[in-house]
Amino acid sequence: MTTDTTTKDTAPATAPGETVLDARGVTMRFGGLTAVRSVDLTVGSGEIVGLIGPNGAGKTTFFNCLTGLYIPTEGEVRYKGTVLPAKSFKVTAAGIARTFQNIRLFGNMTVLENVLVGRHTRTKEGLWSALVRGPGFHRAEAASRTRAMELLEFIGLADKAEHLSRNLPYGEQRKLEIARALASEPGLLLLDEPTAGMNPQETRATEELVFAIRDMGIAVLVIEHDMRFIFNLCDRVAVLVQGEKLVEGDSQTVQQDERVIAAYLGEPFEGAPGTEEAAEVAAAEAGATGAAETGSAGPAGSAGKENDR
Amino acid sequence: MTTQTSLADTPDSPPAAAEPPRRGLVPLPAATARALATGGAALTVVSAFLAWTWTSAFPGDLTVYGYPGGLQWQVLIAGVLTLLFALASYGVKGTRWLAPAGADAALKLAALAGFATAWYTLIAITVKLGGLANLEPGGYVTGVATLAALLGALALPFERPATDPADPEDTGWDQFKHNAGNRWSVFKAAFTTGPVNASRALPSYVEILIITAVLALGLGVFTYGIGTEYDELFIGFMIIAGLGFAALNKAGLISRASEITGRHQNITIAGAFIAAALFPFTQTNDQFATIGVYILIFATVALGLNIVVGLAGLLDLGYVAFLGVGAYAAALVSGSPTSPLGVHFPFWAAILVGAGASLVFGVLIGAPTLRLRGDYLAIVTLGFGEIFRITVNNTDGTSGPDITNGSNGIASIPNLNILGFDLGAEHAVAGITIGRFANYFFLMLLITAVVVLVFRRSGDSRIGRAWVAIREDETAALAMGINGFRVKLIAFALGASLAGLAGTVQAHVTYTVTPEQYLFAWPVPPNSAFLLAAVVLGGMGTMSGPLVGAALLYLIPNKLQFLGDYQLFAFGIALILLMRFRPEGLIPNRRRQLEFHETAEAPTVLSKTGA
Numbered sequence: 001m002t003t004d005t006t007t008k009d010t011a012p013a014t015a016p017g018e019t020v021l022d023a024r025g026v027t028m029r030f031g032g033l034t035a036v037r038s039v040d041l042t043v044g045s046g047e048i049v050g051l052i053g054p055n056g057a058g059k060t061t062f063f064n065c066l067t068g069l070y071i072p073t074e075g076e077v078r079y080k081g082t083v084l085p086a087k088s089f090k091v092t093a094a095g096i097a098r099t100f101q102n103i104r105l106f107g108n109m110t111v112l113e114n115v116l117v118g119r120h121t122r123t124k125e126g127l128w129s130a131l132v133r134g135p136g137f138h139r140a141e142a143a144s145r146t147r148a149m150e151l152l153e154f155i156g157l158a159d160k161a162e163h164l165s166r167n168l169p170y171g172e173q174r175k176l177e178i179a180r181a182l183a184s185e186p187g188l189l190l191l192d193e194p195t196a197g198m199n200p201q202e203t204r205a206t207e208e209l210v211f212a213i214r215d216m217g218i219a220v221l222v223i224e225h226d227m228r229f230i231f232n233l234c235d236r237v238a239v240l241v242q243g244e245k246l247v248e249g250d251s252q253t254v255q256q257d258e259r260v261i262a263a264y265l266g267e268p269f270e271g272a273p274g275t276e277e278a279a280e281v282a283a284a285e286a287g288a289t290g291a292a293e294t295g296s297a298g299p300a301g302s303a304g305k306e307n308d309r
Numbered sequence: 310m311t312t313q314t315s316l317a318d319t320p321d322s323p324p325a326a327a328e329p330p331r332r333g334l335v336p337l338p339a340a341t342a343r344a345l346a347t348g349g350a351a352l353t354v355v356s357a358f359l360a361w362t363w364t365s366a367f368p369g370d371l372t373v374y375g376y377p378g379g380l381q382w383q384v385l386i387a388g389v390l391t392l393l394f395a396l397a398s399y400g401v402k403g404t405r406w407l408a409p410a411g412a413d414a415a416l417k418l419a420a421l422a423g424f425a426t427a428w429y430t431l432i433a434i435t436v437k438l439g440g441l442a443n444l445e446p447g448g449y450v451t452g453v454a455t456l457a458a459l460l461g462a463l464a465l466p467f468e469r470p471a472t473d474p475a476d477p478e479d480t481g482w483d484q485f486k487h488n489a490g491n492r493w494s495v496f497k498a499a500f501t502t503g504p505v506n507a508s509r510a511l512p513s514y515v516e517i518l519i520i521t522a523v524l525a526l527g528l529g530v531f532t533y534g535i536g537t538e539y540d541e542l543f544i545g546f547m548i549i550a551g552l553g554f555a556a557l558n559k560a561g562l563i564s565r566a567s568e569i570t571g572r573h574q575n576i577t578i579a580g581a582f583i584a585a586a587l588f589p590f591t592q593t594n595d596q597f598a599t600i601g602v603y604i605l606i607f608a609t610v611a612l613g614l615n616i617v618v619g620l621a622g623l624l625d626l627g628y629v630a631f632l633g634v635g636a637y638a639a640a641l642v643s644g645s646p647t648s649p650l651g652v653h654f655p656f657w658a659a660i661l662v663g664a665g666a667s668l669v670f671g672v673l674i675g676a677p678t679l680r681l682r683g684d685y686l687a688i689v690t691l692g693f694g695e696i697f698r699i700t701v702n703n704t705d706g707t708s709g710p711d712i713t714n715g716s717n718g719i720a721s722i723p724n725l726n727i728l729g730f731d732l733g734a735e736h737a738v739a740g741i742t743i744g745r746f747a748n749y750f751f752l753m754l755l756i757t758a759v760v761v762l763v764f765r766r767s768g769d770s771r772i773g774r775a776w777v778a779i780r781e782d783e784t785a786a787l788a789m790g791i792n793g794f795r796v797k798l799i800a801f802a803l804g805a806s807l808a809g810l811a812g813t814v815q816a817h818v819t820y821t822v823t824p825e826q827y828l829f830a831w832p833v834p835p836n837s838a839f840l841l842a843a844v845v846l847g848g849m850g851t852m853s854g855p856l857v858g859a860a861l862l863y864l865i866p867n868k869l870q871f872l873g874d875y876q877l878f879a880f881g882i883a884l885i886l887l888m889r890f891r892p893e894g895l896i897p898n899r900r901r902q903l904e905f906h907e908t909a910e911a912p913t914v915l916s917k918t919g920a
Contacts, residue, residue, distance in 0.1 A: 067788060092790030104785035106778050116771075117778045121790030123771050127799055130770030131763060141770070184790055 020045050020188050020219040025075035026065050035061040037243040048220045050234035058243040059223045067091050067098050093121040097186035099177040101193045107166035114165050115148040118183030151179045171202045191222040333464035334499055342464030347395040349458025353388030353423050356454050357381045359447025362434050368539040380430040383545045387423035394419050410561025413465050414502040420462035422552035426545050427455040433541050470498045505561040516569050523566050528584040532591050543868045595744030602746050605753040606815050607835045608859035609760050611843040613807030619850035621800035622780025624687040627694025629837045631667045631805040633827035635812025638666035640719040640822045647720050649711050656727045660813045667809025668802050675801035701824040718823030725817050749818045760807050776800055834863050848894030
């Protein structure tokens with residue numbers, strides 16, 4: 001179908017060795033609607049891969065397919081060579097952690113408790129051990145707390161460990177969600193719009209954070225709308241449009257790809273020079289505001305119709 | 310349309326009033342007001358020693374000069390409390406520790422407590438004996454004294470909130486609503502209190518002594534309340550206990566005490582159990598130990614339900630069925646002549662059978678239903694509760710197999726005999742006779758201790774955090790690797806087996822188990838609706854909340870029987886009011902308090918999970 005322009009030569013010093021994530025022909029249908037159509041994507045170890053696309057392109061649906069929240073209608077997802085189970089908690093246990101587009105912290109738990117919940121898959125203490133409280137329980141609990149505090153120090157929230165997570169400012173909630181995901185010791189971290197609603201400074205800080213996570217040896221797959229963030233960060237970028245992968249490659253390739261521009265800005269109609277179109281759009285906009293204010297549609301309306309044709 | 314969205318006309322906020330006048334609700338100079346309140350309180354104390362009526366026809370014998378009786382004791386206590394707060398408000402040395410958050414609001418509430426109790430008594434005397442002629446001069450003195458104290462206290466100046474005047478263009482009704490809202494906020498401001506000022510660090514032994522004193526006070530108040538012999542005394546007790554608690558709360562003593570008990574949690578819990586174990590020794594007959602053991606059964610089951618509802622967030626409306634399963638299982642193996650099994654297990658085996666049967670039922674019910682979320686689960690559990698009752702009703706040998714004797718239930722269950730100790734017989738300990746119900750009270754206290762231990766330890770662990778995570782956001786919890794179904798099933802089964810544990814004792818205490826003991830709703834607890842009410846009223850997710858809630862929910866209807874048909878009505882109104890004004894429950898989990906009162910007076914930092 002779509003051309004797959006995978007360019008490996010742009011990879012950074014840490015060459016991608018083994019494939020961490022290998023999604024093949026992932027298709028997700030909801031009734032008659034195909035949200036994701038036959039998408040292939042691989043993420044190598046030590047790689048940061050970006051996934052971009054206009055709103056409604058199916059990025060989050062694809063993420064949900066990867067993490068077992070949805071079971072793909074067709075295709076399979078392999079993590080380090082093994083096919084992922086279809087339950088989201090098993091996916092996390094296997095080594096894929098994620099954050100959510102709209103923050104989903106456990107609001108009424110403290111910051112530390114949130115991270116401790118992230119440790120769930122890496123600890124074994126069940127009900128009996130909690131009731132009996134043998135030395136093993138105390139050891140495991142202390143180890144979990146130490147590890148959680150390390151993570152909080154890593155993201156810079158150690159001094160707020162006892163705060164309720166719902167009381168944190170927005171940017172710190174985003175960071176905490178990343179720390180909670182990291183607590184499950186993943187091999188692959190999926191970030192769903194980690195900088196949504198952030199100011200430029202916070203976005204810069206998040207960039208640093210993602211690089212630091214990559215340096216810990218964790219592969220990262222990130223959805224984002226902030227193009228500067230994506231092209232600074234990612235070794236490879238895949239573009240998803242209407243559920244299909246349009247193009248994949250390094251930031252240069254993607255930025256210059258006409259189809260990507262078209263997907264975001266709309267098709268320039270054939271033969272029309274860019275300047276003329278821009279002028280027309282400007283006229284149409286002026287006309288539209290004029291129409292709204294004075295009630296006279298005039299030539300702007302016909303220009304708009306011409307555009308449609 | 311256009312992008313020009315004109316800014317909504319923001320009404321010009323009135324220029325901030327320079328300094329809202331500090332006036333009281335009653336127009337009196339501040340110094341006069343304080344003196345009046347203090348004098349009134351002192352006179353109240355004195356008047357409690359006077360005779361209020363001439364005949365002992367009014368219960369409690371209020372006819373004796375020099376010795377208070379019945380309701381006079383309550384007025385005396387309110388008077389002393391008011392006096393102490395009044396002195397603290399003057400800053401008298403040695404009383405300042407009484408009001409770490411400021412004495413004025415506490416003084417107002419204490420004066421109100423004295424006024425309400427005294428005037429209730431006077432009105433009750435007048436009505437009961439027929440006419441004002443039955444009041445002795447002492448009664449009038451009390452009435453005047455408490456009124457003076459209340460007026461003085463209400464005249465104390467306070468910080469008035471800035472209020473907007475009503476919009477003159479509004480309709481009359483809207484203006485009325487607005488003005489009423491203003492008046493209400495001013496009225497509320499009269500009872501607001503400052504932040505609790507920082508406490509001096511006390512040596513631990515002093516703190517432990519304080520905990521002991523608090524627990525002794527709690528035991529005293531509870532014993533007094535449970536032992537109130539006539540309706541007037543209980544109503545007076547409710548007035549003074551409620552308003553007195555509010556006064557202590559406003560003074561900052563409650564938060565000070567919870568700070569100290571929070572530092573010594575284990576000692577506090579152990580002390581609370583010792584205090585509870587001392588309860589039968591304060592009683593001269595078995596009557597109140599009966600109430601005590603029923604409260605304990607109710608409270609223990611409520612605490613078990615709190616694991617399911619409060620921690621894991623699974624709304625279970627049929628929880629009493631698990632109590633029933635445990636009770637029936639224990640009854641069947643108790644050696645009762647009406648049990649078709651005809652076996653007599655020792656206690657340890659019976660308790661295992663009871664808890665085990667409930668556990669099995671919990672898993673059987675939970676496995677198919679826990680895949681449902683929220684409302685659906687509530688409906689299914691409600692259905693299960695009814696299925697249990699109807700099944701037990703029908704397995705009587707005619708409609709089904711003969712297992713439970715149908716509506717007759719399993720009767721004459723023999724008393725327990727643990728290691729040769731007959732719980733049915735009276736024993737004398739240190740010269741005090743410990744009757745049958747007191748024996749069961751001690752046994753039930755052990756079970757309660759087990760449930761408390763299970764609640765605390767499971768709540769503060771990996772599995773407890775998983776429960777709370779599931780309650781907070783199930784999708785996110787799954788994405789964190791929590792096996793939601795498994796974790797919920799553990800909570801459900803654990804809650805069920807704890808209820809079964811209590812059921813085994815309940816079967817022996819009540820002699821008989823019948824299906825009608827395990828309904829969804831019934832005026833007498835325990836039933837599913839009351840259990841849920843105890844959890845919500847006491848405070849979801851806390852350990853002491855359901856215990857306190859259950860005690861109140863058992864005691865109040867029990868003591869309000871004189872209301873007859875209106876008992877449940879009054880009770881329902883009380884519950885609605887409580888949920889309106891304190892939705893987080895009597896003993897709030899600090900999390901819940903933050904949830905319901907976004908900004909007000911809630912701590913931003915949690916030091917320990919739960920409360």
